[in-house]
Each structure stands twice: as C-alpha cells, then as structure tokens.
Amino acid sequence: MKTIAVIGAGTMGNGIAHTFAQSGFTVKLIDVSEKSLEKGMATIAANLDRMVTKGTITEEDKHKTIGNIITYTDIKDGVVGTDLVIEAATENVGLKLQIFKQLSDVCDHNVILATNTSSISITQIAAQVVHPERVIGMHFMNPVPIMKLVEIIRGYSTSDEVTKIIMDLSVKLGKTPTEVNDYPGFVANRILMPMINEAIETLYNGVAGVYEIDTVMKLGMAHPMGPLQLADFIGLDVCLSILNVMYDGFKNPKYAPCPLLVNMVMAGKKGVKSGEGFYDYSESKKAEKVSKQFA
Known part of the structure; x- marks a missing residue:
C-alpha cells in the first residue's frame, strides 16, 4: 500500500x-473547495514548522512530507x-452516504474504503x-x-483480511489500533459524549461555571483538558x-443533547x-492576553 486518498481537507x-x-x-x-485545500495545506505546513522548532523532525523531513501530498x-x-x-468529511450521514456511493462508482473494486466517522x-x-x-x-x-x-471499526460485512490490513497499516503509522464493533458512538464517543453532555447540563442547571467545571475535572480527575474546553476543540456542532x-x-x-x-x-x-464556544477564542481576546503578558 503506497498511495492514499483522503477526502476532506x-x-x-x-x-x-x-x-x-x-x-x-x-x-x-481531495476537497471540493480550493480554498479549503489551501487552508489545509497551510495548517500542515504550520504544524510541521512547529515540529521542526521542537526538533522532532528536520527541515528536510518537512519538505519531503509536503512533497508527498497532491491536492x-x-x-x-x-x-x-x-x-x-x-x-474525512463533515459528520453528516447524508453527505457520507453520497460520497461512498460515488466512491463505489469511481474506485476499483479492490480499493479499501475507510471512513473517519466518529x-x-x-x-x-x-x-x-x-x-x-x-x-x-x-x-x-x-x-x-x-x-x-486509531479506533478501528468493523461493519457487519467487513472482512478479516481488510481488518488486518488496516490494523497493520495503523501500526506502520506509529499508531495504536484498537478494534471495536459497529454500534452508535463506538467506544470513544459512547463514553466521551455523555460526559461532555453532562458537563453542559451541569452548567445549564447552574451548579457551577465553565471554569469551575473544567477545573474540577482537570485537577480532581486528572483529565488533561476539561470537558467544556474539549467540546470547544472538538466543535460543538460535531x-x-x-x-x-x-x-x-x-x-x-x-x-x-442538552x-x-x-x-x-x-x-x-x-x-x-x-x-467562541464555552470560551472566547476571538482575535481581540488573544490580543488582550498578549497585552496582559507584557504589561
């Protein structure tokens, strides 16, 4: 396996x-929007630059990585x-079904088709x-x-051969693949989303504020990020x-949903x-934080 297509930038x-x-x-x-492709490639370049700065990769590694991507x-x-x-398109059932119908028409029948659905x-x-x-x-x-x-999810018809290929491939990427069965939310989100939803309910019911809820979960439960901040990073729409x-x-x-x-x-x-979500990520807020640091 040498060539991979990714749908959604x-x-x-x-x-x-x-x-x-x-x-x-x-x-x-692949993305229908040229603007999304440009933004996606800019994000990749910025993330690679951070890795170079940290010494995780070399400048040559960065250029090779970018050179391996065609849009x-x-x-x-x-x-x-x-x-x-x-x-890896938006988490929308209709859109995903449409994409896979198209893939069935345009891909060879031996091409493995994966979805990043959560x-x-x-x-x-x-x-x-x-x-x-x-x-x-x-x-x-x-x-x-x-x-x-990487959560590897077998559908009702997914073959043992395809599962093994994808499990092995994930290891080659330096990931830890974990096989689960096909039920709503799988494992990760079946456990995570009710927790996030309960944190939102706790805020909604006036039990505590955003900062307080996240602080309890970070310091009391050893979570690296509070559930409300995590929800912001995942995307509240997602x-x-x-x-x-x-x-x-x-x-x-x-x-x-709450x-x-x-x-x-x-x-x-x-x-x-x-x-903006449970926290403010606007440019004015960022500028305010910077000005306070140098006050």
Whole structure:
C-alpha cells in the first residue's frame, strides 16, 4: 500500500494527510473547495514548522512530507491509482452516504474504503458500496499527528483480511489500533459524549461555571483538558451531531443533547472554529492576553 486518498481537507482530513505523508506515503488530498485545500495545506505546513522548532523532525523531513501530498478538487481524479481511500468529511450521514456511493462508482473494486466517522454506522455506509466487505472505520483522534489511538471499526460485512490490513497499516503509522464493533458512538464517543453532555447540563442547571467545571475535572480527575474546553476543540456542532446519532441509534434519553448545546450551535457558537464556544477564542481576546503578558 503506497498511495492514499483522503477526502476532506478540514481539521481531521489535513491531519490524516499529514500523518500518512510524514510516514512516506503518497497522499492525494481531495476537497471540493480550493480554498479549503489551501487552508489545509497551510495548517500542515504550520504544524510541521512547529515540529521542526521542537526538533522532532528536520527541515528536510518537512519538505519531503509536503512533497508527498497532491491536492485535487475532483474525487474521480483524486482516487485514480489509490490503494486506500479515507473519507474525512463533515459528520453528516447524508453527505457520507453520497460520497461512498460515488466512491463505489469511481474506485476499483479492490480499493479499501475507510471512513473517519466518529459515530455513524459503518454497516449503513458500507451498504452504499459494491463489495461492502472492503469498508471499514478508521476513527483517528484529534490532533491526528500527535494522538496515538486509531479506533478501528468493523461493519457487519467487513472482512478479516481488510481488518488486518488496516490494523497493520495503523501500526506502520506509529499508531495504536484498537478494534471495536459497529454500534452508535463506538467506544470513544459512547463514553466521551455523555460526559461532555453532562458537563453542559451541569452548567445549564447552574451548579457551577465553565471554569469551575473544567477545573474540577482537570485537577480532581486528572483529565488533561476539561470537558467544556474539549467540546470547544472538538466543535460543538460535531458534539451535537454525535449525540443525535447516538440518541437516534439507542432511543435512550441519556443521549439526548442538552438544550444549551443545541442553542449554542444554532447561535453559531461552535467553539474554536467559530471563535467562541464555552470560551472566547476571538482575535481581540488573544490580543488582550498578549497585552496582559507584557504589561
């Protein structure tokens, strides 16, 4: 396996492309938006620069990594000659099903098709494809170049051979693959999202403030990041989508999104990506922090 296509140049897509390219694979990064591709490549370059500064990689490693990535705005052109396609588009069921229907039409039948979905049924996605046994979940964690875990999700039809190939491939990337079965939220988000949702409920009910809730979980439970700050980094819209998938899948009220989360997403407060969520990430706030440091 030498050539990988990644669909989606957003946070997860560019992180996956970065990781494969740094490991020596030829990566075809695909996004319908040229602007998104430019932003994704700029993010990869900035992340590589940080690694050079820290001494993790050399300047030569950085240039090789960037040189391993080719960008495309057309899926049909981008998947030509690939051994594996990883879909990393927005966590939207309709969009993912549409992409996999297209992949079924334009990819050779021996190409493995993976999805980076964090909650949507692999079996449902595979049903859109000729030879569903080649469809598998590869749920990378954010930030992809740093986080070691890859949740490998087998759909109902996923073959043993494909599972082994993807498990072995993940190890070659320096990751720790963990095989799980296909149920809403899998393992990571089935446990994480109810915790985040409960933290939002705690805020909503006036038990404590944002800072206090996160401080309790960081200092009391040894979490590196509080649940509300983590929600901001994941994206509040993504958290809402995952909770809705789990609620629809289990029909259990414990997965129902907190009204505060629903309202914040409707108001455009999506966390880091929008500049504001439970915390303020706006440029004015950043400037204020800098001015205080040098006061």
